[in-house]
Amino acid sequence: MKEKITRQDFFRKSAIITTGAGVAAVGTGFLFPKKARAEGLVETWPAPYDTLDVETVRINAHDDYCTEGKGCCYAAFNAMVKLLRTQLPATFPSFPNEIMVYGHGGVAGWGTICGAVNGAAALISLVCDKATSDQLVSELCGWYTQALIPSDISNDYAVAGDKYTATKSDEVLTQNESGSVLCHVSCTKWCEASGVAINDAKRKERCARLTGDVAAKAAELLNDHYGSGFTAEYVAPAGIASCMACHSAEGAHKNVASKSDCNQCHGDYEKAHSSVGQKSIESNNFRVEQNFPNPFTNRTTIHYQLERFDTVSIEIFSMDGKRVKTLMTNKPHGSGVYTIEWDGTSDTGGRAEAGVYIFRFRAGSKVQTVSMMKV
Template sequence: MKKNVTRKDFLMKTGRAAVGITAVAGLSSLVTTANTQAKTKLTPWPWPYTSLDAEAVRIQAHNFYWNDKDCSSGTFGGIISALATAIGDPWTNLPMEVMLYGRGGGNAWGVLCGCLNGAAALISLVTTKAQSGPLINELWGWYEQAELPTTQANQVAINGQYLVHNFDQDLPQNVSGSPLCHASVTEWCLTANKKVSDVERKERCARVTGDVAAKTVEILNAFFAGTFTSTYVDPASVTACLSCHGSAVFNNVMTKMDCTPCHGDPHNPQAVETIGATASAFKLSQNYPNPFNPSTTIRFSIPQTEKVRLEIYGIQGNLIKSLVDYDLYQQGSYEVVWDGRDNHGNRVSSGIYFAKMKAGKFAQTKKMNLVK
């Protein structure tokens, strides 16, 4: 007759099996952890935080990036491993891999920068809902406006202080104006003339992983020391655009991202004149007059129907004005006047500006000089 395994038998057998496993070196800690976890109470949220060394966390986050944790778990892991050392439980029981999905802006979808995702998860673990909002705004707002990787991140590489040395030289910096992985990485690739697959691009993201981890630690250290003050203010375009599209009026747009890199100013499209119906090549001509004040004319040509973008950037790579905002043009030559105003209608100060044209795979930049 077949003997049924009773619940009691089963428990005894597995119990014995567990004892067997305990004897195997290396696995014992696993079993002990499982046993203690069953007995101990879960640490209530928010979890404990203690002041950390931002520069040590930077180096660890950079290290994790290169050791298969990528950006999101890299930032998150850099901080939780420091907390595990400083505090122990509950940080020792949290796998940094929970944030792996955040890599490449969310499984390579290029949405929210993975570093920002990992950092915000950590902030949400150690603060209440009401506290986390301003801290996350501060971090994401900083990221949107910062030159990345920071000069400090580059300096650590030049000094040979990272643990991974795939590329230790200086790297170009750019201001992406966006918390999106896609905008941040793509703009950097264009600025640096590198491919996504290049070691320099990976090292760039490794340094940004360290930058975001270090900045998060700075913010949290200040917050828990009672010295945090928020410096982030919404970009002027967000305030201006949301004065109609926001909750007070239409209530049909929900974002804190700067509107103008994606939309330009759709209510004040710049007049583009057609000056010729044929063109044999893509071309962005030098503006005239140059130097100029207050306005200057920019000509471009396209040899085939193409969506065109023509934008003015500041010396730090920040978008100033969208003259042509991804609009479809037929073959021909065109000209547009830039009146020396930014997307918010404010006159810009004297200095160097760049006209940047993109049409299909074509991209060209011209340097312009506004004098006053």
């Protein structure tokens, strides 16, 4: 049977062919054919890329930060997109670059991902397939955590006075390594290192130079990828792998997915786990569930669970506070799930009357009660 090709399939296939042709054209400096837009393929992804001049990107991103007032994320993205539109007038997609405005201050001031990294990463994702984008963006993030920023080049440009069209300060600014891609960590560690306040013009100039440096690094990575080939240089701190040996999806305690440096926030192994023991003092080390059945006539069962070793006492009280039955006193338990049954009898041997009873569970110094109804 002949395969039916939908219009969508057709466009998908032509996009793949277009991409193939682009790869074949590496080295000519022009990576995707001009006909894309002419054919109405402005939404083709990845969008075309053309070798960018790294120093022009650095200067433009810095200057856009200083002059446009739309933040670091926009400035990093805008500087590269504007150059690409100039170099690839017929093929580079058109959209308002202001889609990246949200990213300043680590997403509208929340101090999460550095906006410059965010904006540069968006551009990378626009011009690369997912696998390449993941590789280059990860390299950009890794580089960012270890680079001395502002770079010597950016500091030199500011002092030279004839490179930037606008600056908020023309002094050499303190350089530091943030260890993190978070805006909060990056900015605050810089403020600490430099003694400059967060709202000072010099801090803004630092972020302007940083924006230039990040965009320049992104351009360099893209140029390498589409040119001679990209090789990862970032080496993650060894501590991350040691933590992830247990906490990653492949470890025994599968609860973390992150490439960020664990030690920066949690400290070393000892420190990260020091509160584990302390937790039993601060919060319950156990969980007690509602009895079943409830209400009950003759007997009822309670499930409880311990996270760590502890001694357990379980008693049943009547509503007027009299102890009716002692089920166990200071009985040692390892961590695990347990079941206890009350057969409706009292310590004096007879059957307890119908009514509401309090089931009191105690592990160490912590107590939890569950009320139950006997009918």
